[in-house]
Amino acid sequence: MAAARKREAKRRNWPENLYENGKGYLWFRHPDTGETFGLGRDFKSAAAKVRTVNAELARRKGDTDLLERIDHGKMTLAKWCDEFEEAYKKKGQKKADTIKTVGHQINAVRNAPFAAKQIREVTTNDIATWIDEMAKKHPTMASLVHIRARNIFRSAEAKGHIELGKNPVAPTEKPHVIVTRSRMTLDDFNAVLAKVREAKGMRWLENAMLLGLVCGQRREDLSGMLFSQVKDGFLWVQQSKGKSGYETKLRIPLALYLPAIGMSLDDVLKQCRDTIVSRHVIHHVRTVGLGKPGSPVAKDSFSEVFKQYRDLADLKLPAGKTPTTFHEIRSLSARLYTEAYGKEFAKALLGHKSAKMTALYTDSRGQEWQEVKLKAS
Template sequence: MAPRPRKKRNAGLPANLYTVGKGYYRYRRPDTGTWHGMGNDRAKAVAAANQLNGRLMTGADLVADVMGDSVSLNGFLDYYEAEVLPPRQLAQATLDLYAVRLRQIRAALGAQDIGQITIGMVSTFLDGLTPRASNQARAYLVDVFNYAAAKGLVADNPPEATIPRIDNKTRKRHTVKGVRKIYAEAEPWLQNAIDLALLTAQRREDILAMRFDDIRDGALHVAQHKTRRASDAGWIRLPMTPQLKSLVARCRDEVPSPFLIHRKPERRVASGRHWTQVDNRYLTRAFKAARDAANPYPDWSPAQQPGFHELRALSLHLYKKAGKDGQKLAGHSTRKMTKNYEADHEEVVWTEAVADLDLSNITG
């Protein structure tokens, strides 16, 4: 990736000195990234910038000064999102999370020259996030800077020198009694989603991707978005047990949809999705609304309230309690498994798992 030359309006100015508007100058401290007004007198601004650079510039700044060009973090993130992420074939939910964190990174550090970003700048940014968000953003930045180092744009990896935050998970687990109350407040399509989560122990995005035409040869076939490219365990064949057959029949209603979980929206919006398809965020919000209406856990704080995702943990717990093995349903393997290379050919090796949890005592 070729370095991006300095803008013409800033050509001839000392490093870290920039023009803004008509003849106004600003100085960016190379150690903290903070901006400081320098007035509209060019000679005074240049003299002050040279003096500050003499005190504040690091070796990386001197190299940039000699080379006369630089690459902003925003510029490199454009490359990272266009060239690095696509080949990884990440699940849409993961890409959505990347998008959120990279937007935050761009807003805080994007304008900085990537070679001049310091540990202090990264640390200040990360300190402004929650522990979980901070650790996610830190991991992404470490990866970004590894690629930047491979391109010769940075000499080290400042994000890697920061310390991950301790993330004590405060969200509690669902109880059967609590789920019953939430279920009573849920719309029919959401009830179907809850039942599918409990019966199949699948992730939110995999439940929403289930289609009626995935049912063939007497089984529902699930290609788990998160694990299907890393393990053979991610390709699951669920025989049509009486419990699953009954649930699928209930999913068939008057709304013509290819998806098991669907709803008729108030109005159709052009989104690239089928008009009846439910997306991850809508499901999360709908479940939260039903949970808040039911108030099943009145003694727990808002941060402790479990969401739709936690239904999976309850499902696996109930399978274990019933003496059944939920490991195959979850797509977990007991040993290190080779990547399912068949996924890129005509035939895929499916792992059979039985979804036969008795829901009658849970959601009725």
Template sequence: MAPRPRNPGSKDLPPNLYRKTDKRNGVTYYTYRDPVSNRMFGLGSDKAKAISEAVTANMALQQALPTLASKISPEPTVKDRTFPEWVDEYRQVLADRELSASTMRTNHYMLIRLVAAFDDRGMRSITTMDIADFLSGFVKAGKSQMAKGMRSLLRDIFMEAMARGWVDSNPVEATRAARVKVKRQRLTLELWKATYEEAKHPWLKRAMELAILTGQRREDILSFVFKDEVDGFLQVVQAKTGARLRISTSVTLECLGLNLGEVIRRCRDRVISKTLIHHHRTVARAKAGTPLKPDTVSKEFAAARDRAAAKLNLDLGDSPPSFHEQRSLAARLHEEEGRDAQRLLGHRTAKMTDMYLDSRGSAWIDVA
């Protein structure tokens, strides 16, 4: 019987050698299929080496066809290196990707948990069931978002291990990602205005104004310095993604009567400071002019929000909108006034921006 025609993408390879590409990160790796046992062997991402290995294997098969005795005898044992050993190698893979500091910190802590969970298990011995049981523990604890993040990291760990020949398959692929139900409520314009009125500190009002006008994250807003204003633009380098934005200081939200240039000018007061958002007076260890800590801003925002909700007789439930929710509200308000929310937020994909534009049922729908 004639052999099955080769896939067009593998015609430049010797028989039984196959090329595969991970669509997620673009890594290309090679696998060899033993035509006798149908076992697959990972050969890493080096094409020349993989071809050499495949040619040698094919010649060996031609010289000595397997006998019945060889088929019955057990397969040779392949050394199975441990999960912690591979994690040490994987950390270098992450370092080569030049990820942001916050992403590296998150991955670091997640890897510590994974090493503790799988201990000295061999890479090849870890099964899909092992992965599923590990992830289900987070889901049962109500941490679906953590389960989703762990699955994504584990999938990448084993994909890179396949490319290096440590494993022949990825046990994470067959698992299902946890369904994450977003619980945090969206911030409405009405509640934002009421919270703004309840803000006791001038720096909180300025931080809220900058958040709603620029749509940037809390850490980026608190790191704004006056020299970031250049030639009529506020220059922003996002700490999380590295995105570089230039926001015109003429940007105005008509619904609030706020202009970015005017807000920046209001940030200049009698206190000398490099940052736009700073302490206006010395309190305990915090000296006047020094930057605010993110947790301090979030705490004061939450207190003002709760006072506002009480006056509006609103039930915010167990997951009230946080300071970060101003990013979503900013996207929706700027979109309504004709601006490109994706460019403002610095997102690479429209899909991510759509998540921020989703009001999650908090907005009224006008019917003509």
């Protein structure tokens, strides 16, 4: 192997990897990749940068100006959020609602007050202060964003943008979320249902409430339910929640009977069939905005219109609680079926894969009296 060419006398004190062309322009050449970076004509400035970068290449510390150019530009937290979001969308099959929800969380991190910082310069104090402020107004959102931020920085670790073990989110605590939304009692349900029945053109909401209570499904599944799903003595439901291709599939017997209201699933589905021709179980019966008779009712309408009649019912609100919502019908259904047929039945009907999840739904949050039953002797 030939020996390296001796440096010219005037360049003997130059730092390694610093070069000059015939016109006096200085440049740095990466010793591993051969990539070059122009440094101008100021030797003192160029030499200082190169010495620092040479040390950094050995121990990954030092001057950021030239190093950032070597690393293809500054990687700010905001920029990394863009890359993280694109990678998230491409990874596996995801539903539009899931992408939208996660997108909101990523956007919260992207718009954090320190997002313009280089990602490796974001501190644990930055994260903790930001999350604490968010939790004061939106504790649930703060909890979700905390989880997402941890994942964002974890992926940055994996890609080498921050040192391993230096995830600034890791030492912080996830905000404790106290659910303040009121559970719906059967009396609440009946009170709202009475107000709905008094109104004209609200048969669809009556049907939606009864169907939700008797079959225990989410508003998304109620909104998209078709009469064609009723066949062979069952209501066939492929739940909308879950990873694409792994959604829970249920066959619910039409004979399913809920003692608390004295109706079966078949009874409710028959009530949903009216003089309006429609493929949709829950459908408009008159023109409302863009909704035409027979067209499906949007899931958001379930919640918004329910709120109107809930307020008309003037339900008694427990201290420190916020008003109940349409979604709480699912929890009420779980509790009523647990009472009638047991926890395992409720778990199967709701499509839960774990008893822990069902337990969250069957917890009345202190709003119902629990009877102490005597076993028969």
